[in-house]
Amino acid sequence: MAVLGNTRRVYIVTGSSSLTYTWLSGEQTNSFNRTAEALEISDKSTDWAQFISGKKGATAEVTVYTDDTSGEPQYDAISALHNGETVKVFIGTLSSDEPSEGDFFEAVITAISDTNDNGAVASRSLSLTATGEVTHYPTIS
Amino acid sequence: MSILSRIFHRTPAYEVSGYRTIYTALVERLTRDGVNVGGTAGYPRVEVHSIREQARLDKEGAIRQINLTVESISNKSLDEAVTMNETNLQLLTEYELELDDWTSLGILADQLQDMTETSDTNKIIYRILQQITVVLERTKTDE
Numbered sequence: 001m002a003v004l005g006n007t008r009r010v011y012i013v014t015g016s017s018s019l020t021y022t023w024l025s026g027e028q029t030n031s032f033n034r035t036a037e038a039l040e041i042s043d044k045s046t047d048w049a050q051f052i053s054g055k056k057g058a059t060a061e062v063t064v065y066t067d068d069t070s071g072e073p074q075y076d077a078i079s080a081l082h083n084g085e086t087v088k089v090f091i092g093t094l095s096s097d098e099p100s101e102g103d104f105f106e107a108v109i110t111a112i113s114d115t116n117d118n119g120a121v122a123s124r125s126l127s128l129t130a131t132g133e134v135t136h137y138p139t140i141s
Numbered sequence: 142m143s144i145l146s147r148i149f150h151r152t153p154a155y156e157v158s159g160y161r162t163i164y165t166a167l168v169e170r171l172t173r174d175g176v177n178v179g180g181t182a183g184y185p186r187v188e189v190h191s192i193r194e195q196a197r198l199d200k201e202g203a204i205r206q207i208n209l210t211v212e213s214i215s216n217k218s219l220d221e222a223v224t225m226n227e228t229n230l231q232l233l234t235e236y237e238l239e240l241d242d243w244t245s246l247g248i249l250a251d252q253l254q255d256m257t258e259t260s261d262t263n264k265i266i267y268r269i270l271q272q273i274t275v276v277l278e279r280t281k282t283d284e
Contacts, residue, residue: 005200006200009200023201025201025203026199026201026203026204027199027200027201028198028199028200064199065198065199065204119251119274121198121204121206121246121276
């Protein structure tokens with residue numbers, strides 16, 4: 001069933017045994033991209049190229065209104081970039097504080113870009129690259 | 142943000158617009174002796190009108206951009222209308238607006254236009270239309 005983009009949000013996830021999902025407040029838009037390498041295994045038996053699926057990966061982009069309050073998710077993201085640390089992220093919808101539909105992953109923050117236009121609310125774009133497996137909800141068997 | 146609000150991470154979506162609060166706050170701020178503010182009769186007067194709230198700028202609806210017109214109207218002279226407009230801008234920007242449930246992130250004076258027209262009774266009316274942009278942020282409350 002189709003849903004509005006408003007409901008599929010970016011959450012910074014903290015905790016280990018008990019996870020807390022904190023919405024990246026001020027979020028305007030996000031995109032999540034899953035990729036898989038195509039490894040060619042063609043041989044002379046056919047004129048058509050053949051491939052198998054190779055390494056998988058994912059990237060995410062999110063645009064928010066800037067909020068540099070200490071302790072808030074954007075501040076945590078900037079800290080992670082400065083310290084070379086990863087962040088845990090969930091993009092999707094929650095139900096009763098648990099992932100309902102979306103993707104959970106650990107990510108390296110590769111870019112944080114601020115835009116400060118005259119007469120507009122200052123905005124910030126974050127680029128993330130997933131490191132390791134992405135867990136999809138509902139769970140994929 | 143408090144610990145409780147970090148656990149209960151889903152802040153409510155703010156569906157209510159900033160229309161009512163901005164109109165009330167502007168009329169209140171612009172009110173001064175000798176000028177009829179908010180009404181539609183009598184001179185000199187200031188009207189707040191053509192309020193247009195843009196679509197929600199973020200997924201929570203916490204940031205709203207409102208464009209409106211503050212109009213200064215005089216039946217004496219263009220100079221009186223211009224002076225009223227400058228007083229309006231001074232009043233709007235000298236202190237932060239007091240709003241219910243919202244915080245003003247800034248008030249920006251945009252385009253300005255003057256109009257001179259003749260009333261039903263053949264009097265000349267001088268009007269200064271000042272476009273204003275106000276950006277509001279919903280005041281966060283701990284859950």
